[in-house]
Amino acid sequence: MNTATTLPRGPGRNGAPRRGAAWLMLAGALLLSACTTPLDPRKDASLQQAAYTTDRPVVRPTRSVSSFSDSLMCMDHMLRAAQVPTTLITSKQVIDYSSRVPVAAKDMIITSLSQMSRLSNAFRYVDYEVDIVRQDTVQNLTTILLNNNLMQLQRPALYVSGAIAFVDQNVATNRFDAGTSASRLDTGYSRNRSATVIGLEMHLGDFRTRTLIPGLDSANEVVIGSGSQGLDVAGRIGSYGVNFNVGRDYALGAGGAMRTLIDLATIELVGKWARVPYWQCLTLEQTHPDFQRQMRDWFDESGGVGQATLVQNSLIAQGYLQAGTDLLALDSPALRTALTQFQIDSLLVPTGVLDFSTYERAMRHFVTLAPDGSLQRVGWGPSGPTGSMAENKGDSTPVRTSGLVLTSTTPPPRRxxxxxxxxxxxxxxxxxxxxxxxxxxxxxxxxxxxxxxxxxxxxxxxxxxxxxxxxxxxxxxxxxxxxxxxxxxxxxxxxxxxxxxxxxxxxxxxxxxxxxxxxxxxxxxxxxxxxxxxxxxxxxxxxxxxxxxxxxxxxxxxxxxxxxxxxxxxxxxxxxxxxxx
Structure with missing residues (x-):
């Protein structure tokens, strides 16, 4: 008599045995037995060796700039022209009562004052602050030296006071949702947008009397937004279902918004205190909210040889390359040397590589505001790429490059x-x-x-x-x-x-x-x-x-x-x- 063991039959069609479940149970048993064997880390050596390079960033670092970075440089020249003497200044901690903007506002103030003092030496920041909770080496040494009369601390003349006055989240919100449903296909579409308002108030005070000077105040607001867009698709084929979800999101950071507010407030306070026409530094094209984004679009449009041609022409006009130089390749030693020196003078990271920051600094002189308030290119025409650049004889000869017509001029005189x-x-x-x-x-x-x-x-x-x-x-x-x-x-x-x-x-x-x-x-x-x-x-x-x-x-x-x-x-x-x- 022959006997055979059969798998239990389930409720499937024609009583067919569930062989797939049996194989699944067998695979699970083998996996559990494999987990009892300890892993050998030597087998992962090739993976671990790649960690040294994987841990590195994939993009080059760049300088932190705001819409008023050029305005700070303008103020530096204005303070020098006004012969403002060097003044000692300090600041209080900028408190965020909302606890929604975790930024180092005080250090941003120090950076703004420093950028306005590179040429004029208008301000020197007195860095002394007692923090009982966080004792660091500099603070401990300062306390010891002061107590033993081995250190002289100069009293500042001015101090900056301020706070993040408010953060109103989701002041404006726009939502749109739609969908369809059928026997075998479901679709859905959603779009959300919101806006948040951040307010900053800053004042300038007399340190000798600890009184805030009337009229030396600044109160500004900025809007940061976020948005999302999504598409959902669900379908059924027989007894199986398939789902797809595609979405795009963006969120404007609070850090860049705060740097813009602090730069603007610092320019206002310093301009009012020094009694200089600071508003002339706030009407530059670079303060336009869309300036960086528009320059990025033009940078992506030019691409390749076009970037090298445009920037090289600008470097010739500013004296970093000799007039009459033929078009150089991006990896040319002469162009890399000129780019490096230009980046040093422009306070950029000196890499010798034509990145967006260098392109934006070199080409900003060829951008202006149109009568309707939008940004426009000065002399940029529809001409196609030529592959070479005409010689610059210093006689204002028009030079045609890819998508650009510039008027070549003699480099600025050395003064x-x-x-x-x-x-x-x-x-x-x-x-x-x-x-x-x-x-x-x-x-x-x-x-x-x-x-x-x-x-x-x-x-x-x-x-x-x-x-x-x-x-x-x-x-x-x-x-x-x-x-x-x-x-x-x-x-x-x-x-x-x-x-x-x-x-x-x-x-x-x-x-x-x-x-x-x-x-x-x-x-x-x-x-x-x-x-x-x-x-x-x-x-x-x-x-x-x-x-x-x-x-x-x-x-x-x-x-x-x-x-x-x-x-x-x-x-x-x-x-x-x-x-x-």
Missing amino acids: IDMQIENALPPGMEPTFEVGEQVFVSATVSRTSHMYCYFADPSGNVMRLTPNQVTPHSLVAANQALRLPDWLVPNPAFIMDASRPGTERVACFAAETDVLPRLPAPLQGAGLVNIPGYRTIEDIDKAFQQGVGTSGYVKSEVYWKTQPKKAQPSVAAPAAPQPAKR
């Missing part, structure tokens, strides 16, 4: 702007007493090699920069060279008014390092008297002989030095007389 940074009465000749410190700054319009000299009334001339502490002569465009560098604790030299008479400081700037082409006495060490040279005119003649009259530019400042005024003598008190009896 040196020198100023005496001491607080002096306006309209009066600069005059100092013997022994009084003098502070001078020099700024060159194009990246150049710069050499500065000091001449006293006795006929002694010495080179101030480059020197043993600062041996490099290359100075970036529109960056202040401080003489001496009063922002470092140990400058290379201190410039005092030495002898009665006229003292002068002159700076010479050239395209390349011209020191080897100068006479031997001028090639010596800095900060020592140069033998055989007694005036600035002697230095000027040496530059003419070694470089040529057209190979450099020169600028100078002078001041009068007078003897120190005698202090009024104070009569010694009379000796006490013995009392008479």
